[in-house]
Amino acid sequence: MSGSQRVASVSAAQAHGRLLLRDARPADRLPAGALLREALTPRLADAVFGLGGAGASRYFERLFQHPGTLWSYDITTLAELDGEVVGLVSHAPWAVLAQRRRSTLWGYWRAYGLRGLLKLIPRIRALMRASPAVPPDHWFIPCLAVAPEHRGNGVAHALLQTVYRHAEAHAPACSLYVPTSNATAREFYDRAGYVEREGVDSEVLHRLAGVRGRVRFERTLATGKPA
Numbered sequence: 001m002s003g004s005q006r007v008a009s010v011s012a013a014q015a016h017g018r019l020l021l022r023d024a025r026p027a028d029r030l031p032a033g034a035l036l037r038e039a040l041t042p043r044l045a046d047a048v049f050g051l052g053g054a055g056a057s058r059y060f061e062r063l064f065q066h067p068g069t070l071w072s073y074d075i076t077t078l079a080e081l082d083g084e085v086v087g088l089v090s091h092a093p094w095a096v097l098a099q100r101r102r103s104t105l106w107g108y109w110r111a112y113g114l115r116g117l118l119k120l121i122p123r124i125r126a127l128m129r130a131s132p133a134v135p136p137d138h139w140f141i142p143c144l145a146v147a148p149e150h151r152g153n154g155v156a157h158a159l160l161q162t163v164y165r166h167a168e169a170h171a172p173a174c175s176l177y178v179p180t181s182n183a184t185a186r187e188f189y190d191r192a193g194y195v196e197r198e199g200v201d202s203e204v205l206h207r208l209a210g211v212r213g214r215v216r217f218e219r220t221l222a223t224g225k226p227a
């Protein structure tokens with residue numbers, strides 16, 4: 001599968017009550033930028049992708065609107081409530097995301113320019129060093145976030161159901177990372193049937209963003225291929 005193909009098509013938008021789940025488009029960049037910042041947690045997002053300032057959303061908006069990167073609309077499903085984007089999940093086979101690394105670097109170049117890129121690279125390196133290995137046949141969820149005022153209404157659960165519908169025919173399990181300090185998300189995934197696997201600590205990330213490290217969570221998929 002090509003790294004630039006849409007891999008998470010919802011094809012026909014699916015309605016969950018008043019909630020509409022649909023494929024993201026480049027024009028969704030404004031709400032998507034804010035939600036991608038939430039997904040990473042604002043402090044970590046600003047420290048790494050905001051280059052130490054509060055502007056991570058602005059960079060995510062730029063990254064989101066071009067296809068083929070780890071942040072693009074073409075691996076993203078949105079949840080809409082009465083026409084307002086209230087949640088986002090990005091997801092794809094881990095192998096496809098690995099193929100996107102080079103195009104993501106070009107995306108960073110486009111979004112940050114040369115000076116910004118030079119500041120960004122050591123920060124991304126710190127983030128990657130705090131990223132436990134993912135089994136190559138897993139489906140992966142880089143980002144899941146719901147707007148703060150819409151949390152606790154089942155939006156994240158509805159988004160995850162969409163992910164599983166795509167992933168089940170292709171992968172034995174689904175993986176994602178959670179910052180060690182994000183207790184809310186860790187409990188959420190625990191209740192959603194995920195098992196906590198390995199974690200990696202990072203001194204550099206701690207100094208940059210107050211985040212001790214990241215943990216990989218994994219959930220077996222019901223009708224996935226045998227592991």
Ligand SMILES: CC(C)(COP(=O)(O)OP(=O)(O)OC[C@H]1O[C@@H](n2cnc3c(N)ncnc32)[C@H](O)[C@@H]1OP(=O)(O)O)[C@@H](O)C(=O)NCCC(=O)NCCS
Pocket residue numbers: 038039040041142143144145146147150151152153154155156157158177178179182184185187188191192
């Ligand atoms: C973690 C996060 C995605 C959860 O989103 P959410 O939309 O509030 O989650 P949900 O509403 O689906 O689930 C939360 C609770 O609401 C309950 N709920 C309320 N209405 C519901 C409904 N109609 N259907 C299903 N669950 C519902 C669920 O029971 C759930 O409780 P549970 O966790 O015990 O199952 C959200 O807090 C968030 O965006 N956090 C910041 C970003 C982040 O940490 N992302 C994850 C790290 S990558």
